Amino acid sequence: MYSHTVFSTLADPTRRRIVEALRHGEQAVNDIVGLVGVDQPGVSRHLRILHEAGFVQVRPHAQQRFYSLRSEPFRELAAWLTNYRIFWEARLEHFARALDRKAPVRRKGKQ
Amino acid sequence: MYSHTVFSTLADPTRRRIVEALRHGEQAVNDIVGLVGVDQPGVSRHLRILHEAGFVQVRPHAQQRFYSLRSEPFRELAAWLTNYRIFWEARLEHFARALDRKAPVRRKGKQ
């Protein structure tokens, strides 16, 4: 068995497409199949990896299984990235502005 | 030839250790060897991949080559992560606070 990390999980382009497909809400497996262009067993295998890595959760309903994203790995990624924030500081303003609603940034003209 | 993405580049733990080793400034190849626990040719091969992926730049000096981090891939990663910010919003305060020096967050006493 192999334990995937956040990065190795996202290293596969098919899995990134699946994550992308789940961005706006939960999807049944077959819906995902139609979106990512891999056959159903392939999608199921990737979903298992995504599940083991904590990226997705499942909600069974009838014969279908609805997958949706979990937040933890994204937080982990954000935390990792924080260590390197000096390298994308130039874009921090952008970033910060994205948070406006939640915690407005005080622009002080570069101080 | 294989073109690595930001994620597949970081998928390898040795490369993450190399990036980590470069976090606080440039290092010569042999210094990195001592830090990451892989033999020198191995480090060189990983450095090549990191270079091709835009993670590092080189400054030759005498026989040594000093490697240092570039910002672009980190910005790319941050941009990707932005699409999923709804998933780590809970931690945004933390995040935002990390920026304090640059753009202080207006704490509204949790509102």
Place this chain on the structure above:
DNA sequence: CGTATATATACCAATAGATATATACAGCGC
């Protein structure tokens, strides 16, 4: 109870990536 549908798993061939060993090349000091 039997059939259809949705999903998961097993097995396979092909491929990609990692590590180590050996080798080549370049700059420096003597």
Place this chain on the structure above:
DNA sequence: GCGCTGTATATATCTATTGGTATATATACG
């Protein structure tokens, strides 16, 4: 010029992952 050190590349081997086909399991429905 010669050897020494630092760095890069080539080769071989090994392991892990991918995607496909076929099959198994589970739930719904008539």
